[in-house]
Amino acid sequence: NDFRRLWIQRINAACRQRGTSYSRFVAGLKAAGIEVDRKILADLAVNDPDAFTALVEAASAASATQAQAS
Structure with missing residues (x-):
């Protein structure tokens, strides 16, 4: 559980550096x-x-394509 939190923090930080959020990613x-x-x-x-x-x-x-389709 602690590892999962750490992984999510790392992913979120990397996403933010690239202009998106963890949830959107x-x-x-x-x-x-x-x-x-x-x-x-x-x-x-x-x-x-x-x-x-x-x-x-x-x-x-993929998110952009999905948004256009709906």
């Missing part, structure tokens, strides 16, 4: 059909920022 991942757990997302945020940025961009694109 997670919703975008779901809309894009990307299933990556929080442990891996937190690891990418810290150790592979380029991959994390790519996920943020994919999530944002």
